Amino acid sequence: MKxxxxxxxxxxxxxxTGIVAGLAxxxxxxxAAEHRHEAHEHGDAPVAPQLNAGRKWETDAALRTAMGAIxxxxxxxxHDIHEKRLPPAGYATLARKVESEVGEIVANCKLEPKAxxxxxxxxxxLLAGAEQMAAKGKPAEHRKGAVKVIGALEQYGAYFNxxxxxxxxx
Numbered sequence: 674m675k676x677x678x679x680x681x682x683x684x685x686x687x688x689x690t691g692i693v694a695g696l697a698x699x700x701x702x703x704x705a706a707e708h709r710h711e712a713h714e715h716g717d718a719p720v721a722p723q724l725n726a727g728r729k730w731e732t733d734a735a736l737r738t739a740m741g742a743i744x745x746x747x748x749x750x751x752h753d754i755h756e757k758r759l760p761p762a763g764y765a766t767l768a769r770k771v772e773s774e775v776g777e778i779v780a781n782c783k784l785e786p787k788a789x790x791x792x793x794x795x796x797x798x799l800l801a802g803a804e805q806m807a808a809k810g811k812p813a814e815h816r817k818g819a820v821k822v823i824g825a826l827e828q829y830g831a832y833f834n835x836x837x838x839x840x841x842x843x
Contacts, residue, residue: 722791725787732835761809768806
C-alpha cells in the first residue's frame with residue numbers, strides 16, 4: 674500500500690492532539706486513508722524511510738524506551754503468532770500496547786525535524802499493524818498486523834541509532 678508523506682504526517686499530528694489511545698487509531702487511520710486517496714489522484718510515490726546521509730537517525734530516551742517496549746511485547750508473543758495459537762484477545766492486547774507506546778512517542782519524543790519525518794513513516798506502519806491486530810471478526814488480519822508491526826520494528830532498527838535495540842529474529 675502506498676503512502677503519502679503528508680498523509681502520514683497529518684495522521685501523526687492528529688494523534689498528538691491527545692486522542693491517541695483507543696480513539697486515535699480509527700481517527701488516525703481514517704485521516705491517513707483520506708490523504709492516501711487524495712494523493713493517489715495526484716500520483717503518489719512509495720514512501721520509505723531514508724538514512725541521514727548514510728547514517729542512522731539519532732533517537733532520544735523516550736523513543737528508545739517506547740520502541741523497546743513494543744519489541745519486548747511482540748517478541749514475547751512471537752512463538753504463539755508463528756504457531757497460530759495467539760487468540761484474538763492476545764492480538765488485541767498487543768494492539769493496545771502498540772497504540773499506548775505510540776502515544777508515548779507522540780507525547781514525549783523530541784527529534785530534530787528531519788528525523789521526526791522519518792519516524793512518522795515507521796509509526797504509520799506501527800499504527801496500521803495495530804489496527805489489523807485489533808480488527809474484530811477478522812482473524813486472518815490479526816497475524817498480518819503482527820507481521821506489519823514486526824516490519825516496522827525492523828525499519829526502526831535499520832534507520833534509527835538505538836544501540837540497545839535488536840530486531841526480532843523470526
